[in-house]
Amino acid sequence: MKIIIFVLLSTLMPAVVVADWETNMPRGVTPTSIAAYDLHMLIFYITVVIGILVFGVMLYSIIHHRKSKGYQAATFHESTKVEIIWTVIPFLILIGMAIPATKTLIMMEDTRNSEITLKVTGYQWMWKYEYLEDDIAFFSKIDKDSNKARRLNSSIDVNKVEHYLRNVDNPVVLPTNTKIRILLTASDVLHAWWVPELGGKKDAIPGYINEMWIDIKEPGIYRGQCAELCGKDHAFMPIVVKAVPKSEYHKWVSIQKDNRIATKEN
Amino acid sequence: MNTKTKKTYYILVAFTIFMFSFSYMLVPLYDLFCDITGLNGKTNKVKAIVIEEPSERFIKIKFVSNVAQSAPVKFYPIEKEMTVQIGKIYNTKYLITNTSKTNMITTASPSVVPGEMSQYFRKIECFCFNHQEIKSNETKELGVQFMIDTEIPNDADSLILSYTMFDITEKNINKKVSLK
Amino acid sequence: MSANLEHAEHHQPSGIMRWITTTNHKDIGTLYLFFSLLMFFIGGLMALVIRAELFEPGLQLVVPGFFNQMTTMHALIMIFGAVMPAFVGLANWQVPLMIGAPDMALPRLNNWSFWILPFAFTMMISTLFFEGGGPAAGWTLYPPLSLQGGNSMPFVIFSIHLLGLSSILGAINIIATILNMRAPGMTLMKMPMFVWTWLITAFLLIAAMPVLAGAITMLLTDRFFGTSFFTASGGGDPVLFQHIFWFFGHPEVYILILPAFGIISTILPTFSRKPLFGYDSMVYATASIALLSFIVWAHHMFTVGMPLAGELFFMFATMLIAVPTGVKVFNWVATMWRGSMTFETPMLFSIAFIVLFTIGGLSGLMLAIVPADFQYHDTYFVVAHFHYVLVPGAIFAIIAAVYYWLPKWTGKMYDEFLGKIHFWLTTIFVNVTFFPMHFVGLAGMPRRIPDYAVQFTDFNAIASVGAFGFGFAQVLFLYILYKALKDDVTVGEKAWDGAQGLEWTLSSPPPYHSFETPPKVE
Ligand SMILES: [Cu+2]
Numbered sequence: 003m004k005i006i007i008f009v010l011l012s013t014l015m016p017a018v019v020v021a022d023w024e025t026n027m028p029r030g031v032t033p034t035s036i037a038a039y040d041l042h043m044l045i046f047y048i049t050v051v052i053g054i055l056v057f058g059v060m061l062y063s064i065i066h067h068r069k070s071k072g073y074q075a076a077t078f079h080e081s082t083k084v085e086i087i088w089t090v091i092p093f094l095i096l097i098g099m100a101i102p103a104t105k106t107l108i109m110m111e112d113t114r115n116s117e118i119t120l121k122v123t124g125y126q127w128m129w130k131y132e133y134l135e136d137d138i139a140f141f142s143k144i145d146k147d148s149n150k151a152r153r154l155n156s157s158i159d160v161n162k163v164e165h166y167l168r169n170v171d172n173p174v175v176l177p178t179n180t181k182i183r184i185l186l187t188a189s190d191v192l193h194a195w196w197v198p199e200l201g202g203k204k205d206a207i208p209g210y211i212n213e214m215w216i217d218i219k220e221p222g223i224y225r226g227q228c229a230e231l232c233g234k235d236h237a238f239m240p241i242v243v244k245a246v247p248k249s250e251y252h253k254w255v256s257i258q259k260d261n262r263i264a265t266k267e268n
Numbered sequence: 269m270n271t272k273t274k275k276t277y278y279i280l281v282a283f284t285i286f287m288f289s290f291s292y293m294l295v296p297l298y299d300l301f302c303d304i305t306g307l308n309g310k311t312n313k314v315k316a317i318v319i320e321e322p323s324e325r326f327i328k329i330k331f332v333s334n335v336a337q338s339a340p341v342k343f344y345p346i347e348k349e350m351t352v353q354i355g356k357i358y359n360t361k362y363l364i365t366n367t368s369k370t371n372m373i374t375t376a377s378p379s380v381v382p383g384e385m386s387q388y389f390r391k392i393e394c395f396c397f398n399h400q401e402i403k404s405n406e407t408k409e410l411g412v413q414f415m416i417d418t419e420i421p422n423d424a425d426s427l428i429l430s431y432t433m434f435d436i437t438e439k440n441i442n443k444k445v446s447l448k
Numbered sequence: 449m450s451a452n453l454e455h456a457e458h459h460q461p462s463g464i465m466r467w468i469t470t471t472n473h474k475d476i477g478t479l480y481l482f483f484s485l486l487m488f489f490i491g492g493l494m495a496l497v498i499r500a501e502l503f504e505p506g507l508q509l510v511v512p513g514f515f516n517q518m519t520t521m522h523a524l525i526m527i528f529g530a531v532m533p534a535f536v537g538l539a540n541w542q543v544p545l546m547i548g549a550p551d552m553a554l555p556r557l558n559n560w561s562f563w564i565l566p567f568a569f570t571m572m573i574s575t576l577f578f579e580g581g582g583p584a585a586g587w588t589l590y591p592p593l594s595l596q597g598g599n600s601m602p603f604v605i606f607s608i609h610l611l612g613l614s615s616i617l618g619a620i621n622i623i624a625t626i627l628n629m630r631a632p633g634m635t636l637m638k639m640p641m642f643v644w645t646w647l648i649t650a651f652l653l654i655a656a657m658p659v660l661a662g663a664i665t666m667l668l669t670d671r672f673f674g675t676s677f678f679t680a681s682g683g684g685d686p687v688l689f690q691h692i693f694w695f696f697g698h699p700e701v702y703i704l705i706l707p708a709f710g711i712i713s714t715i716l717p718t719f720s721r722k723p724l725f726g727y728d729s730m731v732y733a734t735a736s737i738a739l740l741s742f743i744v745w746a747h748h749m750f751t752v753g754m755p756l757a758g759e760l761f762f763m764f765a766t767m768l769i770a771v772p773t774g775v776k777v778f779n780w781v782a783t784m785w786r787g788s789m790t791f792e793t794p795m796l797f798s799i800a801f802i803v804l805f806t807i808g809g810l811s812g813l814m815l816a817i818v819p820a821d822f823q824y825h826d827t828y829f830v831v832a833h834f835h836y837v838l839v840p841g842a843i844f845a846i847i848a849a850v851y852y853w854l855p856k857w858t859g860k861m862y863d864e865f866l867g868k869i870h871f872w873l874t875t876i877f878v879n880v881t882f883f884p885m886h887f888v889g890l891a892g893m894p895r896r897i898p899d900y901a902v903q904f905t906d907f908n909a910i911a912s913v914g915a916f917g918f919g920f921a922q923v924l925f926l927y928i929l930y931k932a933l934k935d936d937v938t939v940g941e942k943a944w945d946g947a948q949g950l951e952w953t954l955s956s957p958p959p960y961h962s963f964e965t966p967p968k969v970e
Binding site: 035096154166194209238 | 590686723779788902
Binding site: 116134209212213 | 330332334335336338348377379380382423424425432434
């Protein structure tokens with residue numbers, strides 16, 4: 003099977019040079035993303051075990067209990083005992099899942115004691131970022147190269163565009179090892195701010211604010227995009243977060259402030 | 269149609285109509301639910317409050333402003349942050365400027381995070397949902413009078429009050445004529 | 449019997465008028481099934497437009513606006529046009545035959561509830577040719593985006609109203625038939641599982657569809673009559689729409705799957721030559737799934753920012769649904785256990801149903817876990833999940849039912865060899881299409897996007913190849929149906945040696961008016 007697919011693919015898409023077979027959720031670099039990942043893997047393994055058990059019994063039955071082998075059908079059609087067993091056991095498994103899920107959720111929803119507040123506003127089709135404590139604000143939208151290449155029949159090979167659809171003109175710069183409270187709202191329709199490696203998403207709702215928190219443990223560039231259908235260019239409002247050590251972040255902040263004063267004076 | 273079938277039919281039609289009206293009942297139910305749980309940080313109601321002794325605790329409040337649909341207004345809080353004593357009444361203001369060449373009618377919707385805390389954010393006076401008529405290039409002050417309820421849990425962190433300003437001139441086109 | 453037939457032919461208009469004026473449950477069942485087949489292919493073509501555009505990154509075929517219309521229409525047509533009418537068609541054919549009734553309780557109403565459908569869908573699909581195009585906000589119609597749409601919106605809403613009306617009338621009819629027209633001796637707890645699941649589904653329909661009608665009426669008045677149910681500037685809340693919509697939407701999910709449970713519970717015992725395991729617990733499990741479906745709606749919208757208590761409540765309630773669903777799956781496996789199985793096409797589709805639906809159910813369990821759902825929500829993982837429960841779930845069950853009862857309806861047998869080829873092609877391609885969607889979803893690809901970052905290319909290409917394969921396999925299905933009707937391979941009363949139930953006591957095809965004198969059930 004795999005070989006057939008492979009042959010099919012290699013004939014169909016000679017353009018693909020670097021194959022990317024990422025099949026799982028990124029573990030991410032924040033306490034929330036790591037907790038979500040661990041929970042995801044735990045539940046995944048449980049479901050795999052359940053699947054193997056159920057399908058194993060079924061497969062055994064399919065192989066052995068067939069008419070062509072002359073197997074005579076039994077006549078039983080109920081058993082209160084087994085029915086109770088397979089009601090109670092799944093229930094206990096569910097409780098086993100619910101406990102870590104509840105703990106994680108409580109941790110995720112606790113936005114207290116955050117050091118800085120970043121307000122994110124969704125627009126059709128870009129993001130606005132405001133650093134409430136430092137009075138910095140800017141828009142961030144898809145970069146020029148991606149934007150050109152994404153047009154219908156643009157005749158640009160998108161595989162050659164760097165970070166196609168995942169690059170912006172102004173990335174959000176955030177400090178590492180800092181609890182950051184993110185406020186979300188929207189100007190027009192629903193959007194959702196999502197960078198997989200920084201943890202889950204929250205909806206940005208016009209007229210209301212939502213909140214979530216992140217604490218980035220490793221410097222780096224993290225990419226994501228809008229995750230709630232927001233009209234025709236929903237696919238084209240990427241998010242790029244540049245996480246830098248605190249000292250570098252403070253430098254960046256003061257540069258932004260200087261720039262603003264300079265533009266004001268002009 | 270025999271009588272039994274007729275009876276079933278009428279009961280089911282009645283149930284259908286009930287479920288349709290139930291969808292409309294969900295609207296006030298939802299508001300009630302929001303009020304109790306602070307869902308979405310709804311703080312629509314301006315409530316009468318009982319003045320009590322202010323407590324010794326202090327809490328930080330951040331004020332945030334948004335403009336919907338990129339309307340041509342400047343809208344921001346005069347104070348971005350206040351540290352307030354719980355149980356004491358405070359006043360603050362937002363400023364709105366109409367930067368367009370035409371007169372405008374606006375309205376604002378409030379929202380508080382964390383949503384669970386919005387029930388303790390008591391607004392005594394608020395401009396939410398008032399229709400503001402603002403002439404071209406005019407600036408108005410919009411006052412908020414509020415108090416943080418003494419019932420607020422001890423472990424509460426800073427609260428954020430946000431207003432979103434909507435340009436609703438088009439929806440109220442008749443009033444616009446009278447404005448001129 | 450033959451006197452009956454002649455009698456019927458005397459009064460029956462012939463040609464097209466027969467079909468327009470018919471009040472016969474078999475005719476209406478046939479109409480529903482053909483209509484659903486047509487919609488399945490129209491909705492399928494839209495899916496192929498989507499998959500063709502997603503074959504590689506970059507936009508090659510359609511503009512994003514049209515892409516969004518395709519995703520919206522594909523969903524609306526498949527849910528309201530393909531799956532629901534197919535189930536109603538099966539109920540029309542089978543419920544009277546299975547409970548020993550001469551016809552549906554409300555035959556004229558039955559005619560109406562079908563003939564509303566073609567008009568509603570003509571109106572809905574015609575909006576694609578409007579200036580500004582059809583609906584593009586997703587089938588969930590979330591405001592404020594759905595309020596931004598072009599002129600199509602009121603027409604789409606009106607056609608959804610009509611569809612809702614049609615389903616409600618159909619449901620009322622089915623309930624009235626099941627409650628009042630059972631043959632003497634057929635108590636509720638002796639009814640075939642298919643009848644039970646449909647009875648419960650019909651109640652879900654009557655409870656849920658009016659709520660959808662209310663939600664979209666509010667959308668309409670928000671847009672055109674100055675109400676603000678869902679606009680924040682007037683004190684409304686866009687999230688309220690989501691709550692009302694999913695209050696309908698979650699029961700709707702079970703409307704799309706409970707009759708499938710009934711079909712599988714009918715087919716498995718036939719080909720295992722062994723009675724259904726745990727009939728009583730099957731009935732109770734179905735009923736509890738239906739009841740639970742009214743208190744889990746918010747799990748479709750965990751990311752809107754609910755209070756912690758709300759999130760926990762909806763998470764626990766959703767996880768709880770796994771218990772009765774698990775009971776069903778275990779009972780099916782126990783039905784097969786120590787049976788004397790043969791593997792004709794309906795059985796093959798039923799076994800594939802159990803395996804693939806269970807996979808969809810298990811990914812559903814993963815989605816119930818709120819912290820993980822913050823990552824899964826609105827990604828292709830969700831798309832993979834609900835296609836696993838709807839395609840190899842609902843649609844496999846419908847196909848299995850058609851193979852299973854076709855000999856009864858027409859008196860003719862399909863080509864078993866071709867049926868098996870159809871099964872294997874369908875099953876392989878359904879997995880090639882939808883399994884890779886789990887991977888791209890987990891890796892971070894949001895749903896409802898016409899173009900994607902290049903790291904998602906490979907799995908998308910595979911999914912697209914699978915989708916086209918799946919589409920062509922269904923053309924084979926058409927041919928098998930055509931061949932069965934053309935070739936004259938007739939069958940007797942009992943097309944399957946292990947089949948149980950009243951319908952198999954009738955001739956194949958059954959007389960136009962069957963069970964005029966009710967059979968006795970001991
Ligand atoms: Cu967006």
